[in-house]
Amino acid sequence: MRRPSRSGLSLVFALSAIIPLAAQNLESIGKEKPFSFAGGVSFNQIFYSSSGIASGRDPYSYYASANLNLSLYGWTVPLTFSLSNQNTSFSQPFNQYSVHPTYKWITAHVGYTSMSFSPYTVNGHVFLGGAIDLAPGGIWKFSTFYGRFMKAVEPDSLQSSSMPAFQRIGYGLKVTCGGSRNFIDMIVFHAEDDLHSIRNIPDSVDITPQQNLVLSFGIGKTLFKSFLLKAEFATSAMSKDTRANETVNDHPLAECGIFQPRVSSSYYNAFKTSFDYQRGEWRLGLAYERIDPGYRTLGAYYFNNDLENITLNGSTGMLQGKLNMAASAGIQGDNLDKTKISTMRRIVGSINITYTASQHFNTSASYSSFQTYTNIRSQFETINQLTPYDNLDTLNFTQISRNASMSAMYSLPGGENKKQNFNLQLTWQDAADTQGQVKQHSGTRFYNINTGYSITLVPQNISVAINFNTSINEGYHINNRTMGPGVTISRSFFKRKFRTTLSSSYNTARSNGVRINTAINGRLSGALSLHDKHNINLSAIAVNRGRTREGVPYYVTEFTGTMGYSYTVVGRRK
Numbered sequence: 001m002r003r004p005s006r007s008g009l010s011l012v013f014a015l016s017a018i019i020p021l022a023a024q025n026l027e028s029i030g031k032e033k034p035f036s037f038a039g040g041v042s043f044n045q046i047f048y049s050s051s052g053i054a055s056g057r058d059p060y061s062y063y064a065s066a067n068l069n070l071s072l073y074g075w076t077v078p079l080t081f082s083l084s085n086q087n088t089s090f091s092q093p094f095n096q097y098s099v100h101p102t103y104k105w106i107t108a109h110v111g112y113t114s115m116s117f118s119p120y121t122v123n124g125h126v127f128l129g130g131a132i133d134l135a136p137g138g139i140w141k142f143s144t145f146y147g148r149f150m151k152a153v154e155p156d157s158l159q160s161s162s163m164p165a166f167q168r169i170g171y172g173l174k175v176t177c178g179g180s181r182n183f184i185d186m187i188v189f190h191a192e193d194d195l196h197s198i199r200n201i202p203d204s205v206d207i208t209p210q211q212n213l214v215l216s217f218g219i220g221k222t223l224f225k226s227f228l229l230k231a232e233f234a235t236s237a238m239s240k241d242t243r244a245n246e247t248v249n250d251h252p253l254a255e256c257g258i259f260q261p262r263v264s265s266s267y268y269n270a271f272k273t274s275f276d277y278q279r280g281e282w283r284l285g286l287a288y289e290r291i292d293p294g295y296r297t298l299g300a301y302y303f304n305n306d307l308e309n310i311t312l313n314g315s316t317g318m319l320q321g322k323l324n325m326a327a328s329a330g331i332q333g334d335n336l337d338k339t340k341i342s343t344m345r346r347i348v349g350s351i352n353i354t355y356t357a358s359q360h361f362n363t364s365a366s367y368s369s370f371q372t373y374t375n376i377r378s379q380f381e382t383i384n385q386l387t388p389y390d391n392l393d394t395l396n397f398t399q400i401s402r403n404a405s406m407s408a409m410y411s412l413p414g415g416e417n418k419k420q421n422f423n424l425q426l427t428w429q430d431a432a433d434t435q436g437q438v439k440q441h442s443g444t445r446f447y448n449i450n451t452g453y454s455i456t457l458v459p460q461n462i463s464v465a466i467n468f469n470t471s472i473n474e475g476y477h478i479n480n481r482t483m484g485p486g487v488t489i490s491r492s493f494f495k496r497k498f499r500t501t502l503s504s505s506y507n508t509a510r511s512n513g514v515r516i517n518t519a520i521n522g523r524l525s526g527a528l529s530l531h532d533k534h535n536i537n538l539s540a541i542a543v544n545r546g547r548t549r550e551g552v553p554y555y556v557t558e559f560t561g562t563m564g565y566s567y568t569v570v571g572r573r574k
Helices: 006-016 379-384
Strands: 023-024 035-051 060-072 075-084 088-091 098-103 106-116 123-136 138-150 168-178 183-193 213-221 227-239 265-279 284-290 309-317 323-333 342-356 361-376 395-411 420-433 444-455 464-477 478-493 498-511 516-530 534-549 552-573
Touching: 106 138
Parallel strands: 023 098
Antiparallel strands: 035 060, 035 552, 060 075, 075 088, 098 106, 106 123, 123 138, 138 168, 168 183, 183 213, 213 227, 227 265, 265 284, 284 309, 309 323, 323 342, 342 361, 361 395, 395 420, 420 444, 444 464, 464 478, 478 498, 498 516, 516 534, 534 552
């Protein structure tokens, strides 16, 4: 085999330094077409006018855009361009670039990339550097990376929106032994800020150089063919200021030689486990999660912490798969170390049922309930109470939110030439608050009812849909109702190349029995497609609203028209 020249290698690395690439298989080089491109252009015009209201839009505006995807041996570069009478923009991907070559069981990632090891360690944080995944077959898999997680930013008093930052370097390793159901994972992640990467930090700037080391172990085991046990335990050592004095700590991460314990160091744990049973159509699962207050790592942007979750879920199918049910329930709480003045407890439950009686009729229903209980421990109330029974529950606050929905659809038998459908959708939401076992006046109830009928005449390419919608919102001294019908008619011409749609709706809104608003709108649109490349779109929308201001009715009319053309090129190769 002929060895590639040094100039050829230099060209490859130069291209990888400026081009963002999807995962590429190096074995396909020489087999793919050398050069190809795809893209398109579009131009749209918008006309607007109004009466009875001050216009907040330009009477005429246009928008033109173009996109181009260049490909070299399967490596792609996307370019976009837009122009309008509002602004002009051009974007290219050279600010953040990456290359992901693959050869057999080796995949490399070079440039701006990210890794996701687990939720408690490294999870989607973008860095500039390199990573490699090794899957040689069998039971072993390896992943490792090294790169810059944060770029050094010097303090600048003239740039208030620019936050100063230390340069942060991180690296990690994940080793997996086993498959998807029986495995053992080990993850190590370390990140540290460079203290000398920025200078002259003002006292008013609240930033400190940090160091983090995380170690995680995960297991998965199938028991008796039907039971699956999974668990992960992660421990994180975090120094909030590496300038603080060094100290000694007996935590395992502090004695491994990678992490330097300091006065500013803290140690946190996270644990999650699940136990599932599945046999045939039946599935039942129990999960538990606990994350210490303050737990975080420098390998992710955001962490939920100070929480404890217990969830139970199950699902089953019956009647030969026609009836499916799923249910879940759980309890969530915080203030695990009892240092907060308030403790939250949340109870969650839901159930979903789907029934497909036949190819002509199906229905579904769901219900969920969320109850949040908060106990506030006020030192003022404790000091000033006269007896142990004073203010026993006035600081107990409970929020209850319940949601229910139901939908049904029935199709009339009519063969292939005529299709008719009836549908019904119901939604109910209820929110209530109680404090000290006294119901507050902040609760609301919401109802929505939508019914519809549609018919399609296949030989004539005509579709007609009629619907009626009702929304009701009730609360303390509030009773709002909005209702009205709507109709849509569409037809295709010229072997479905040209499609027109005409629609209209009317809605009236009442508050506490008084009509406050009416709206009627009409829309006419058409779309023409030629040779799968040329597309022309036209639409006109007119809206008339009637309102009442201080007992005097007034009307607002708005008109919007659009004209658009687009041309698409796909799969051109050289």
